[in-house]
Amino acid sequence: KAGVTQTPRYLIKTRGQQVTLSCSPISGHRSVSWYQQTPGQGLQFLFEYFSETQRNKGNFPGRFSGRQFSNSRSEMNVSTLELGDSALYLCASSLEGRSYEQYFGPGTRLTVT
Amino acid sequence: GQQLNQSPQSMFIQEGEDVSMNCTSSSIFNTWLWYKQDPGEGPVLLIALYKAGELTSNGRLTAQFGITRKDSFLNISASIPSDVGIYFCAGRFQKLVFGTGTRLLVSP
Numbered sequence: 001k002a003g004v005t006q007t008p009r010y011l012i013k014t015r016g017q018q019v020t021l022s023c024s025p026i027s028g029h030r031s032v033s034w035y036q037q038t039p040g041q042g043l044q045f046l047f048e049y050f051s052e053t054q055r056n057k058g059n060f061p062g063r064f065s066g067r068q069f070s071n072s073r074s075e076m077n078v079s080t081l082e083l084g085d086s087a088l089y090l091c092a093s094s095l096e097g098r099s100y101e102q103y104f105g106p107g108t109r110l111t112v113t
Numbered sequence: 114g115q116q117l118n119q120s121p122q123s124m125f126i127q128e129g130e131d132v133s134m135n136c137t138s139s140s141i142f143n144t145w146l147w148y149k150q151d152p153g154e155g156p157v158l159l160i161a162l163y164k165a166g167e168l169t170s171n172g173r174l175t176a177q178f179g180i181t182r183k184d185s186f187l188n189i190s191a192s193i194p195s196d197v198g199i200y201f202c203a204g205r206f207q208k209l210v211f212g213t214g215t216r217l218l219v220s221p
Binding site: 004033035041042043044045048056058090092100101102103104105106107 | 116144146148153154155156157158161201203205207208209210211212213214
């Protein structure tokens with residue numbers, strides 16, 4: 001069974017731009033969560049989606065948004081990029097009823113210049 | 114953002130040695146998980162713990178869910194070079210909160 005896939009793997013953007021990251025969960029997994037990983041703050045929860053609905057949200061500004069499609073694929077969007085948004089963005093999927101067992105993708109490395 | 118306190122921050126050991134790391138929190142969790150992350154990759158789930166006091170093994174790895182539900186530890190026995198990486202604990206109540214990580218280096 002294929003794992004979680006994320007595209008693109010690497011991205012360079014400039015301040016003020018916006019970016020969209022994509023995540024395809026493991027087949028059969030309907031829950032998708034997004035995390036930001038930085039050396040200073042570690043792994044921080046962004047949001048969780050299940051059946052196209054946001055179920056939980058972390059403490060990030062409104063510039064960070066996401067959505068989930070009917071096939072469980074998910075996208076996250078960051079608008080008006082800031083230098084501090086440079087990070088590894090990780091997507092994780094899980095089975096319904098076992099959302100505590102999350103399986104991570106390889107991440108998208110975003111660099112904002 | 115909220116993080117769990119994980120110790121030690123880093124360890125440098127010889128191949129064959131046993132390793133122990135732990136994670137503590139001021140909050141109670143109903144699930145504890147341990148992940149390993151290799152450079153350039155996402156974390157990989159190693160062990161999941163669901164009940165206070167639970168002791169679970171996965172090969173050379175053993176983890177325990179603390180009785181107080183505020184801590185967990187991970188032991189690695191007979192370490193090998195491929196154990197190198199960053200180990201994260203994570204506690205879950207309504208969302209997943211991660212530890213600060215333990216960087217493990219193993220010398221052949």
